[in-house]
Amino acid sequence: MSLPLLVAIVVIGISLTVAAVHFTGGSKVARLAGVEEARRVFALDFPDETPSSVLITSDGRSAFLSLSGGRTGIVQSFGDGYFTRIATPGDVAALALGQPATVSVRFRDFTWTGGQFAFADAAAASAVARALDPKRSPSAPAS
8 A cells, every 4th residue: 555545544534533523522512501500510529518609600611619618619611521629728829810800720739720710790700719719728718
């Protein structure tokens, strides 16, 4: 088999595979429909936790859930699914509250370094920033 024919077969095969994944929903991005869905997704991994409040980002791809003990539950879309975790202020390496209503968080954990999260209003962004503020005492309520 000639090299140009082999290259053409590989390129066509890869292109067809990528197209098949895309058209069957593989490139879909999950979005939270609301507070109850965020609670449901979080409860799948942490059934014993009871969030007192839930704040969802304006794009619906992330939610921050207020938990007891100054902890924050996080739900974030990852492709067509979600990952969840519980964070404390001690897990935060850097945090910045920006305008308009944006929180940038960098975590100490190398498996998820954080991100930039935009909220519909400044009050929601401020609440998330207060809850995750590494300067806050671990025993102080997130308010």
